Amino acid sequence: MSDPGSVSGGSGLEAAAAAGVDQLSHVDDSSQKQRKPRSLWSDAWGELRTKPTFIISLVIIAVIVLMAIWPTLFTSVDPRHADLDKSLQPPSGDAWFGYDLQGYDVYARAMHGARASLLVGIFATLLTVLIGSTVGIIAGYAKTWLDSLLSRFADIFAGIPFVLGAIVILTTLNAPSENPGVVRIVTQVVLSIAVLSWPVAMRIMRSATLVAKQQDYVKAARGLGASPLRIVFRHLLPNTVAPVLVYATIALGAFIGAEATLAFLGIGLRPPVVSWGVMISESRDYFQSAPHMLLFPAGFVTVTVLAFVMLGDAVRDALDPKSR
Amino acid sequence: MAEPILEVEGLVKHFPVRVGVLFKRTVGHVQAVDGVSFTLNKGETLGVVGESGCGKSTLAQVLMRLEPPTAGVARFEGRDIFGMKGAELRKLRRDIQIVLQDPYTSLNPRMTVGDIVGEPYEIHTEVAPKGDRQRKVQELLEIVGLNPEHINRYPHQFSGGQRQRIGIARALALKPKVIVCDEPVSALDVSIQAQVMNLLGELQAEMGLSYLFIAHDLSVVRHLSNRVAVMYLGKIVEIGTEDDIYERPMHPYTQALLSAVPVPDPTQRGRRDVIRLTGDVPSPIDPPSGCRFRTRCWKAQDICATEVPELVPRNGGHPAACHFAEERAVV
Numbered sequence: 001m002s003d004p005g006s007v008s009g010g011s012g013l014e015a016a017a018a019a020g021v022d023q024l025s026h027v028d029d030s031s032q033k034q035r036k037p038r039s040l041w042s043d044a045w046g047e048l049r050t051k052p053t054f055i056i057s058l059v060i061i062a063v064i065v066l067m068a069i070w071p072t073l074f075t076s077v078d079p080r081h082a083d084l085d086k087s088l089q090p091p092s093g094d095a096w097f098g099y100d101l102q103g104y105d106v107y108a109r110a111m112h113g114a115r116a117s118l119l120v121g122i123f124a125t126l127l128t129v130l131i132g133s134t135v136g137i138i139a140g141y142a143k144t145w146l147d148s149l150l151s152r153f154a155d156i157f158a159g160i161p162f163v164l165g166a167i168v169i170l171t172t173l174n175a176p177s178e179n180p181g182v183v184r185i186v187t188q189v190v191l192s193i194a195v196l197s198w199p200v201a202m203r204i205m206r207s208a209t210l211v212a213k214q215q216d217y218v219k220a221a222r223g224l225g226a227s228p229l230r231i232v233f234r235h236l237l238p239n240t241v242a243p244v245l246v247y248a249t250i251a252l253g254a255f256i257g258a259e260a261t262l263a264f265l266g267i268g269l270r271p272p273v274v275s276w277g278v279m280i281s282e283s284r285d286y287f288q289s290a291p292h293m294l295l296f297p298a299g300f301v302t303v304t305v306l307a308f309v310m311l312g313d314a315v316r317d318a319l320d321p322k323s324r
Numbered sequence: 325m326a327e328p329i330l331e332v333e334g335l336v337k338h339f340p341v342r343v344g345v346l347f348k349r350t351v352g353h354v355q356a357v358d359g360v361s362f363t364l365n366k367g368e369t370l371g372v373v374g375e376s377g378c379g380k381s382t383l384a385q386v387l388m389r390l391e392p393p394t395a396g397v398a399r400f401e402g403r404d405i406f407g408m409k410g411a412e413l414r415k416l417r418r419d420i421q422i423v424l425q426d427p428y429t430s431l432n433p434r435m436t437v438g439d440i441v442g443e444p445y446e447i448h449t450e451v452a453p454k455g456d457r458q459r460k461v462q463e464l465l466e467i468v469g470l471n472p473e474h475i476n477r478y479p480h481q482f483s484g485g486q487r488q489r490i491g492i493a494r495a496l497a498l499k500p501k502v503i504v505c506d507e508p509v510s511a512l513d514v515s516i517q518a519q520v521m522n523l524l525g526e527l528q529a530e531m532g533l534s535y536l537f538i539a540h541d542l543s544v545v546r547h548l549s550n551r552v553a554v555m556y557l558g559k560i561v562e563i564g565t566e567d568d569i570y571e572r573p574m575h576p577y578t579q580a581l582l583s584a585v586p587v588p589d590p591t592q593r594g595r596r597d598v599i600r601l602t603g604d605v606p607s608p609i610d611p612p613s614g615c616r617f618r619t620r621c622w623k624a625q626d627i628c629a630t631e632v633p634e635l636v637p638r639n640g641g642h643p644a645a646c647h648f649a650e651e652r653a654v655v
Contacts, residue, residue, distance in 0.1 A: 216430035220494065223388045224444050225417035234443075238434035 044318040054314035060307035064300075067114040077108035079274050088290040098292040100282060106296055109274050113297065116275035117304070120189055121256040127194035128255075129248045132201020137240065139202070140209025141232060151206070158199035163261065165196045170267040182273050189268045193255055204247050208240035215239075246316040253308025260301050276301050326365035329534050330387075330420075330502055335360045335396035337379070337386050341609060352609045356382040358558035360396075361635070364502065369528065369535040371549030371566075373542055373581070377605060379558040380538045381425070384506040387536070388422050389413070400502070418448055421495040425507040427487035431479040437490055438475035441465065444497035451498060464493040468523060485516035492523065496531075504536045509544060521547055542585055546570055554578045557608055557616040560635055564642030574638055574649035577617050615646070623648045 048054045067074060083103040091098040097106035139150040169192040174180050180188070212218065218235050226234070256276075262268025263277025264284070271278055276297040283293035338353035357379040364370045372380050385391045387398060389405065398405040400416060408416055424430040431440055442461045445452045452460050462472035468489040479487055488508060495503055505524065509517040525548060527533060539545045545552055546566060553563040554577065562575040573579045580599040601620045606612055612619050618628035627647055638649035 215432075216424045216426055217432040219385075219390055220422065220424055220430055220491070221432075221443065222390055223417070223422045224447050224494075224498075225414050226443070226447050230447070234435075235432055239432070 044315070047318040048314060051314050051318075053310045054318075057307040057310040057314065060303060061311065064114055064118065064304050064307070067111055068118040069115075071111040071115065074111045075105075075108045077105045079104060079109040079112040080272070081105070088286060088293075090290070091292055097296040098290070100279070100290070100293050101286060106279070106293060109279055110276070110296055110300055113275045113279055114300070116186070116269060116273055117256050117259055117277065117301070120186060120193070120259040120269070120275070121252045123186075123190045124193040124197070124255040124258075125248050125252045127190060128197045128251060129201050129244060131194060132198040133205040133240075133244050135198070136202040136205025137209050137232060137236060140206040140240075141213060141228070141236065147206075150202075154199035154202045157196060158203075160196060162196050162258070163265075166192045166258075166262055167265065167267060169195070170262065174267075179270070185269055185273065189259060189262055192262075193258055197251065197255075200251075201244060201247060204243050205240060208243050209236055212236050212239045242319040243316075246312050246319065249312035249315055250309050253305035253312075256308075257301060257305050260298075326368060328363045329366045329401060330364040330536070331397075331399045332363070332387070333361045333397045333399075335383070335386065335398060336394045337382050337391065338394045354608050355558050355611055356608060357386065358611075360555075360558070360560055362553055362560065362563060364534055364536055365550075366501075366534055367528070367532050368551065369537050369549045371545035371552040372536065372538045372555060373540060373545050373552060374555030375540060375605065377608065378555045379608075380540075380555055381506055383555075384422065384504045384536070384538055387504060388420065389416075414448065418451070418498040419500050420502045420504065421498060421500040422504045422506060423488075423491050423495050423508045426511050427484050427491055428511070430491050431487055433479055436476050436478055437465070437470075437482075440479070440490060441493045441497060444494060448498060460497070461493075464497055465490075467496065467527070468493045483516075484512050485519060488512060488516075488520055489523065492520075492527070496527065499531070500533070502534045502536065504538070506538050507540065508537075510539060510541065517544065524548065542570075542581060554581070557605060557611055559616060559645065561617065561646070562642070562644040563635065564644075568642040572641060572651045574641060574644040574651055575617075575646045576621050576623055576648075578644075579652050617646075 071079075081104070083099070086099040086103045087101055089099040091106075097110060100106055100109070135150055135154065139147045139154075142150075170188060173188050174185075213236065218231060221231055221235055259268060259275065260277035260280055263270065263275060264281045266281060269275045269278050271282070279297035280294060280301070283290070283297070287294050335357055336355075336359055337357040338355050340350045341352045341354060342348040343351050360379075360383060362370065372383065374380050382391070386393045387405070389408075393406055396406075400419060403412075405416060435443075438458065438461050441464055442457050445457045445460065458475070462475060465472045465475065470486060470489055470493070474482075479490065482490065488511075492508075508524070509520050512520060521544065524535070528535060535548070537545060537548055549566055551563065551565050552569040553560045554569065554575065555561065556577050562569065562573065562578045564572075569578060570582065573582055576599075580601050583597070583599040599622075603620050606616070606619055612629070614630050615621070615624070615628040615633050618624040621628070623646075625647070631647070633645045633647045635643045635645040638644050638646070639651065641651065
């Protein structure tokens, strides 16, 4: 094709305009080429961005995370400064959430308690998902007898009621009179939650693997001579990770609730650790006289759990192509 | 006479049927493939036809070593396929490749086209040095008629026909000698079928490929095949050249299949005698004694129930597994 500028005789202006157009179209073209291909993840992101529940839950979670990382951003009061004169005082302009039995500022403690609660939630989720999906993908991919063995093994743990199991584990590890250190008790709570919850992640991963394993692309990879490791990491994991991710989001909220439950029972985190669960536990005997001691930390737990459940729901809808 | 590249003798594949929750016991076997023998020659296309559930795809999977055989021998260039291990098996993977039926499930949705077609090179690193791979992948895409610039796209951005071309490109990557085509066009529209069939034909002519072409559509097989094998319930009932099977079918099952092919000429309609088979295909768990087709055959006699008809040349023609084989022009 000849240049349109040269055909028309070529006044300088026309040539420049043609060159400009040429350049523009060229620039356009290159940007098209470099544009990132649309994957299922970017499709999901595009869908999520427009969802109000996703945005709301993300904002709530962002605030909570900020609270956990940087509690002094929200309060300048020391959560461990007790003023017994102010014991059980209701909310006021001075202390928005009032004071508890020891005269601690409930607002300050709620801000500082986010860290312990969130840490337990995050580590318990990571451990649960890690153990669960590793065992699940092995069980789903392996030959039948190993699958049966691992599945029955998981059933044993799944059969233990959560609260009962946690009570047994934590009271066995710590004598009633003992007062374990912060790191030790957090580790114990995380481990007991993970030990009792991994079968759920395992079952999700196993069934996702069983489906993915039957797909023709796995057959094609085997026909090419791909090693089992390659099949697991290149073909199975990318196609099975979505349901586990959704479970992890919802589980994170649930585990923050579980932390509170265990603390309330007096076997989880305990003072001097500051956490929402510990605060709820301390309010146990004063609920009628000083309800603010219970309501504020409980409110934080509820809102956080709700935010993670909403996030999980939104992510599941976005990742499930059938719901689109 | 042509040189054989793939020889199969007495291939058997039985799947055990297990019941029970904790302690599984075997109550029977699905006899998916039961004593199949054939030879595939160099540069030739052997079509395998038969209805759903007759064991065609199982045959492909056993030959690809995706499933272990129950019994039988298969030789590729004289070497036993089922006895191969390690480096020898890796070499075999380069020589025999498969094109799968469903283009919507045969491509990993989380991988780009470049990764899918380039995966053979990642597994067999000796075939192409790292820096050379992208160029090779783009070449392959061009060979199968796709835009080589689409290397970064994902499978869901392509149509069914294009996806099947990607699957073919993947199979071609290692320059195989034999390609097992497991119903490669049955999931496609008729117009797209023709394009893909023509592509397969061109590739064969250019690269000297041998195809084991599995299909349930007789006209599709006829278009591409030099020789055709007809399967029924895990056994080959008739095998011969394209003309043998289509012009001079001897086995009653082949005749029935051919008479069911629609005739495009309306004036011919109703002139030929259509053979209608009654009943269903018997269960492969408990196939009929003797000839497996006897329960639906109009020629069945006492001998059919007691004696298994061998697949041997009959009436001076091509091999057919029927005691009462006789030529009959159907179409």
